[in-house]
Amino acid sequence: MIRPAPRTAAAGTASSGTSQAAATGTALRIEGVHKAFGANRVLKGVDLAVDTHQVICLIGASGSGKSTLLRCVDLLETIDAGRVVFFGHDVTSPAVDEILVRRQMGMVFQSFNLFPHLRVLRNITLAPVKALGMTVADAGEEAMALLARFGLADKAHDYPDRLSGGQQQRVAIVRALAMHPKLMLLDEVTSALDPELVGEVLDVIRELAAGGMTMLIATHEMGFARETATRVVFLEDGVIVEEGPPSQVLDAPRDERTKRFLGRVLSAGRM
Amino acid sequence: MGELGVGAFSRSRRSRMLRSPRGAVVTSTASTLVVLGAVVAAFLLAPGSRAVRATYFNVHDMWRAFIGDPHEGFYSVGRGLVVNIEMFTIGEVLILVLALLVALVRQSKSPVLFPLRMIAVAYVDFFRGVPLILVILAIGFGLPALYLPVVSSQSAFVYGVLALVLAYSAYVSEVYRAGLNSVPLSQVASARSLGLRPRTAMRHVVLPQAVRTIIPPLLNDFISLQKDTALVAVLGAVIEANRAAEIYSSTVFNYSGYTVAALLFLLLTIPLARFTDHLIARDRTRRLAGAT
Ligand SMILES: Nc1ncnc2c1ncn2[C@@H]1O[C@H](COP(=O)(O)OP(=O)(O)OP(=O)(O)O)[C@@H](O)[C@H]1O
């Protein structure tokens, strides 16, 4: 079980997060998850398994509950029924300290959500220092290495509002990576970007996928899903209607609802 | 026909003059002088002008009230102002702390804190609704009358500051709360998603962003506080500027001491008001420039 543990222990598990290449198995299992906001029943029994090193792309119409599902996995929302099992631990059990769980998952939002009052470097080192108890020097060194890896080293001392949207979103990804997450949750990370900036962010995600990062990605980028996803999952009416390899779900959908959705996407020119 | 002459788009001479930098200065100076002249003329020509000038604007009395004369039985209004300054500087520090505590309690979600939340709501409602002068009277005369240990044996100065702190912390806690609520929930969500504890997220993500938005309204409240320190005069025992002026007028039967006190308060509050305007203007420029 993941239980409240001393900071040093949490830091220990997190820093071994990147060297998981050898381990395989189920990273995440979502079992019968229900979530309603008042009378609005958004998730009506979602089941989904993500193996380590897999990239799962979650597609579905606006309002179908993609963001809600990701927020439930990150324990930002309390689910009404079902379980979320993270590396074998039922993290939705009341005995679990959700804060310790979130430290092992990286979440990136559509609107970047960088901290506007902190420079890029401090944005990245805040959580490693305050949550994992790393020293400012160690966290800074690691953050600089990550920034350099994604071509952002010269932005380290700028405030977020000086950066383009694409740069901000790459910093947001780096900020999540600095916690050495075992799972990345990406919520339409390119939807708020000008078209010419989408590519640089997708490149970062491709690189993470190539490096074996386990990812659950809500996206409207069908081309990206086709090329990168291990599996594509189509969500509608609060349930998973269809899932499978991209070639099947995107090019030869079986379910009528998937066909209709993809038809609409196609006519909107997004494919 | 139908041809535009050279002057078709030219402004009128008057509008041109108003728009040139020199023309604008000349115009604003002139209009200021006219308005000011009218006010002064009305004052000087009023039937009771001579009497008012003698009782409120007597330069000799103003100077005597300002420096004070213990042998004659009145205190210096200038020295009194130092007491006002002491009251509001001590008060402001305490208000910043107490108001933040009240705001954080009201923002808290934990069921354990429910009774505290109710107390905080009642506190704010009460002190925002009751006139400050009544609060000062109730504390300044009520607490000593209780004959409690410690609580009832403080100086009038302490009671005055206590009353100001209690009343103003209620206002300022609302300023804090507005500031905390102005930080988008998405900021809180991303702090939580990084595994920060609520207290750390508050301290390092929410508060620093809230503080930026609350500084102008906070300074506005402090401008009010600075002049409201004069109300402590009702306790009689604190010789601040207003009380010194009151003693002067009842000793010499001339109100010029009050004029001195008013001028001194203006001297304190106007710079702070201009500074507040400056911060608001700077923030506005920054926001219009697209920076958040
Ligand atoms: N905090 C909330 N309170 C109330 N209702 C909510 C909340 N969050 C989401 N909803 C509702 O849940 C439904 C699903 O929203 P969600 O954001 O998960 O959809 P989505 O698939 O991510 O859509 P999009 O593609 O537009 O991002 C919507 O009807 C939305 O109004």
Ligand SMILES: [Mg+2]
């Ligand atoms: Mg969404």
